[in-house]
Amino acid sequence: MKTIRFHEIGGPEVLRYEDVERPRMAPNKVLVRIHAIGVNFADTLLRRGAYLAQPKLPETPGFEAAGVVVEAGDETDRNLVGQRVVVLGERCYAEYVTASQSQLIGLPDKISFEEAAAFPVQALTAYHMLYTADRVSPGRTVLVHAAAGGVGLLAVQMAKLGGARVIGTTSSAEKAKIVEEAGADDVILYNQTDFAPKVAQLTNQRGVDIVLDSVGKATLHGSLASLAPFGHLISYGGASGRPDPIDVGTLYSRSLKVSAFWLFTVSRTPAIAQRGVRQVLEWISSGKIHLRIGLKLPLEQAAEAHRRMEARQTTGKILLMVE
Ligand SMILES: NC(=O)c1ccc[n+]([C@@H]2O[C@H](COP(=O)([O-])OP(=O)(O)OC[C@H]3O[C@@H](n4cnc5c(N)ncnc54)[C@H](OP(=O)(O)O)[C@@H]3O)[C@@H](O)[C@H]2O)c1
Incomplete structure (x- = not known):
C-alpha cells in the first residue's frame, strides 16, 4: 500500500511517499481502508521531533483518518466490517490503518469522509x-x-x-x-x-x-x-x-x-470522551458547526500540506485524500 514515511527528523522534505506492506492485523484490531486523512499541526511537530511523543523511525504521521472497516480481528465485533468510521489513532497517512475498537468513531450517514476526517482532533x-x-x-x-x-x-x-x-x-x-x-x-x-x-x-x-x-x-x-x-x-x-x-x-x-x-488525556476517561463525540457529531449533523476545509491535496503531497501549514498559509482544516 502507499503511505507517507520519514526516515529522519527534519523539514517537510523528509516526508516520502512510499510502498510498504499493509499493517499487520492483530486479534484485537480492525483494518480500515482510508479515504480522507486529517492533517494537524502536531503532525509537523512529530516530523520535527518536537512533539510530546518521539517518533520511532521510520515513522508515519497522522492521528486521524476516515474510511471503511474491511477486516475485523477475532476479538473485535465482526459486524464492524463494512462500517464507515473515523479513526483517532496513529500512522494515519496511509491507504490502510489498523486500529483498536476504542479508537473508532462510527459515522452517521449524513457525515462524509471529508467531514469525518476534519473533526476528531x-x-x-x-x-x-x-x-x-x-x-x-x-x-x-x-x-x-x-x-x-x-x-x-x-x-x-x-x-x-x-x-x-x-x-x-x-x-x-x-x-x-x-x-x-x-x-x-x-x-x-x-x-x-x-x-x-x-x-x-x-x-x-x-x-x-x-x-x-x-x-x-x-x-x-x-x-x-x-x-x-x-x-x-x-x-x-x-x-x-x-x-x-x-x-x-x-x-x-x-x-x-x-x-x-x-x-x-480525554481518552483516559471514556465517559467524558463519549460525551464530546456525541455533542460534536450532533453539532456537525445539525449544521450548528461548520467544518471549513481550507485545503485538500492527494496523499502524495503531504510535504506540501506541511509546508503551507508551517508557513501560516492555511485556514481551517487540511485534508489528504486517498483514491
Ligand atoms: N493539546 C492538544 O491536545 C492539541 C490538539 C490539537 C491542536 N493542538 C495545537 O493547537 C494548535 C493549532 O493546531 P491546528 O492543527 O488547528 O493548526 P492551525 O491552527 O490550523 O495552524 C497553526 C496556526 O498557528 C498560528 N501560528 C502562530 N505562530 C506561528 C508560527 N510561528 N508558526 C506557525 N504557525 C503559527 C498560525 O495562525 P496565524 O497565521 O493566524 O497566526 C497558524 O495558521 C497547534 O499549536 C497544535 O499543536 C493541541
Missing part, C-alpha cells in the same frame, strides 16, 4: 477546552488565538454556541474575515497590534475569562495580561515555540488559573 480539542477544562456561558468572554486555524475556527463557533463573547487573534486581514464569518465579535491582528492592550480596550479594562493559547512563546505573557480576575489561561500548544515558565507569584493579584490541555 481539532473539534474535540476545542470542545473539551471550552466544555470540560472550563465551561463557557453567556456573560463570559473568550480570547481565541490563531482563530483562523483548524482548532481556532471551531473554538470560535463552539464558544459562541455556549453564549460567550469571542475575541479572535490572527495574522492577516484575509484570515480575520474568515474568523469574523465564523462568528467572532472582534478580531485582532496580533502581528500588527499589541493584543493585550487591545483586549483591555475591547473589554472596558476588565479582560477576558478564558484564553485558549496554542501559540505559546509569542503570546503567553500577553495572554496572562489579558485575563480578568479569576480568569483561566488554557495552554494547549506552542506553534511559535514552547511557552516560558510561569512565576506562580504573578498569578496572585488577579487570582488567575493556568492549565495545560492535551486531547489524549
Whole structure:
C-alpha cells in the first residue's frame, strides 16, 4: 500500500511517499481502508521531533483518518466490517490503518469522509477546552488565538454556541474575515497590534475569562495580561515555540488559573470522551458547526500540506485524500 514515511527528523522534505506492506492485523484490531486523512499541526511537530511523543523511525504521521472497516480481528465485533468510521489513532497517512475498537468513531450517514476526517482532533480539542477544562456561558468572554486555524475556527463557533463573547487573534486581514464569518465579535491582528492592550480596550479594562493559547512563546505573557480576575489561561500548544515558565507569584493579584490541555488525556476517561463525540457529531449533523476545509491535496503531497501549514498559509482544516 502507499503511505507517507520519514526516515529522519527534519523539514517537510523528509516526508516520502512510499510502498510498504499493509499493517499487520492483530486479534484485537480492525483494518480500515482510508479515504480522507486529517492533517494537524502536531503532525509537523512529530516530523520535527518536537512533539510530546518521539517518533520511532521510520515513522508515519497522522492521528486521524476516515474510511471503511474491511477486516475485523477475532476479538473485535465482526459486524464492524463494512462500517464507515473515523479513526483517532496513529500512522494515519496511509491507504490502510489498523486500529483498536476504542479508537473508532462510527459515522452517521449524513457525515462524509471529508467531514469525518476534519473533526476528531481539532473539534474535540476545542470542545473539551471550552466544555470540560472550563465551561463557557453567556456573560463570559473568550480570547481565541490563531482563530483562523483548524482548532481556532471551531473554538470560535463552539464558544459562541455556549453564549460567550469571542475575541479572535490572527495574522492577516484575509484570515480575520474568515474568523469574523465564523462568528467572532472582534478580531485582532496580533502581528500588527499589541493584543493585550487591545483586549483591555475591547473589554472596558476588565479582560477576558478564558484564553485558549496554542501559540505559546509569542503570546503567553500577553495572554496572562489579558485575563480578568479569576480568569483561566488554557495552554494547549506552542506553534511559535514552547511557552516560558510561569512565576506562580504573578498569578496572585488577579487570582488567575493556568492549565495545560492535551486531547489524549480525554481518552483516559471514556465517559467524558463519549460525551464530546456525541455533542460534536450532533453539532456537525445539525449544521450548528461548520467544518471549513481550507485545503485538500492527494496523499502524495503531504510535504506540501506541511509546508503551507508551517508557513501560516492555511485556514481551517487540511485534508489528504486517498483514491
Ligand atoms: N493539546 C492538544 O491536545 C492539541 C490538539 C490539537 C491542536 N493542538 C495545537 O493547537 C494548535 C493549532 O493546531 P491546528 O492543527 O488547528 O493548526 P492551525 O491552527 O490550523 O495552524 C497553526 C496556526 O498557528 C498560528 N501560528 C502562530 N505562530 C506561528 C508560527 N510561528 N508558526 C506557525 N504557525 C503559527 C498560525 O495562525 P496565524 O497565521 O493566524 O497566526 C497558524 O495558521 C497547534 O499549536 C497544535 O499543536 C493541541
